[in-house]
Amino acid sequence: MSENSEQTMLMMQGNEACAEGAIWAGCRFFAGYPITPSSEIAEYLSRKLPLLGGKFIQMEDEIGSMGAVIGASLVGLKSMTATSGPGFSLKQENIGYAAMAEVPCVIVDVQRGGPSTGMPTLPAQMDVQQARWGRHGDHSIIVLTASSAQETFEQTIRAFNLSEKYMTPVVLLLDEIVGHSTEKVVLPPKDSVEIVNRKQPEVPPEEYLPYRETEDLIPVLATFGTGYRYNVTGLVHDETGFPTNDPEKIEKQIIRLSGKIEKHRDDIIQYKTFMMDDAEVAVFAYGSVARAALRAVKDSREMGIKVGLITTTVLWPFPYDVILEAAKSVKAIIVPEMNLGQMAREVELGVRNQAEVIGVNRVDGNPIPPVQIKEKIKEVV
Amino acid sequence: MIERYEIRLSGSGGQGLILGGKIIAEAAAIFDGHNAVQTQSYGPEARGGASKAEVVISDNEIDYPKAIQVDLLLALTQESCTKYSHDLKKSGILIVDSDAVKELPRGDFKVYAVPIIRLAIEEVGKAVVTNIVALGIITKISGIVTEEAMRKAILKRVPKGTEELNMKAFETGLKKGEELLAKGK
Incomplete structure (x- = not known):
């Protein structure tokens, strides 16, 4: 049997299972700033990503990390960051940018308790509404969670798949207990795992419109450096990606930002x-x-x-x-x-x-x- | 068939109890073929403060990952013994460091008082392997994991270059555990 069709059983911490899931999903870029109780995700990826030709960067802070994640995603790398409460707050502005510019990326928040630095080592689930509403402005976002190391592995892969499919930031909310529990994880045969990669344009560069409204409401963002030129901005923009003040175009974009996720609720929801x-x-x-x-x-x-x-x-x-x-x-x-x-x-x-x-x-x-x-x-x- | 067996290792931060918990869990789950979950609880400080690691072992799927009723408690400090002994099972096992724990909780359980830290220093040569000496004692007294599985799990988890030292620590613990059991009879 080849390595791709065998399953392996490992003893992993939830945070390690998250990092491993990211690698399986194709993540090749991590930028972050270590913070309890999420640090093991960064530690694991700092060891593994360079061996796979990926990049790990410990940035100056959480704001910069989130910016780097967006940039890396635009050049085609599946990108993620991991943090906890205080860092999650700092990342919100740039998560909003990713939502607006429709840049796929995964943000892991291993929740601690309380506002501010709160309870660094203790479990809580106090960020569940922040994950949904932490940014200003109307938009939808996908937020996943997990209850075991096994589920964390699976949901991390799903977080990447959904972000690539719907061109959106996806938040994976873990809690300290899941992040720090060590238990059995069965890694499935590699070839049995579904991996989704973002679409690329099917038209020549001169006909390409990055934010063209399609039936599924999901834009097709060409990977930078492949010959397709377009503008990326946090301002409300039209199909070309350039800012607009046209009420009709504004309305279309704002409605689409929520619509592209709400329309596909049945595909996203799992219970x-x-x-x-x-x-x-x-x-x-x-x-x-x-x-x-x-x-x-x-x-x-x-x-x-x-x-x-x-x-x-x-x-x-x-x-x-x-x-x-x-x-x-x-x-x-x-x-x-x-x-x-x-x-x-x-x-x-x-x-x-x-x-x-x-x-x-x-x-x-x-x-x-x-x-x-x-x-x-x-x-x- | 293990229905549900709960171990809690407690002491102060820096004593290697979380690593100890991971080793027991790995021995039970990977090398002995049961299910096991290890969880932890510690304070924001890097050293000191009451710290605990819990391991739940079962042949069923483990729903709640934390201890509910502890079968075996290890306490390396007085603070952790006082703080974490409240949910020790009736007829459960309490293993304490006899130099550190002077005041034992009241209750109907088997107490094994051993100078574990002193054993590590005097018989193995380093206080840093206290956790592994404790694992040897726990392995013998609980009988819940096999010695072979524990040896494999220790070798897998300890830093490279310290294998021999840790094996010596484990054997020291096993020997002590055997003595305690013999005395108990």
């Missing part, structure tokens, strides 16, 4: 359900908390309580339809999260008053243990 068939109460959870929730649901089932679980690896676009479907058959949806109820707001929107939404929140730097969710399930039933 799993567990024991939902006869459930009277549901738990909705993501990230490491999904594992505590799974345990709580299993334990409650053993006690004869009809409870099910919905988990997702896609936080944005949010799976409102999935929540509404569940709300029709359960009386309440419990949302455990390591924040003060950030995604519970979205669940609340999703249920359309057809079920109660109850948070289980923890912001003291401790993980939510299964027993805390189990007690809430018992209380609600």
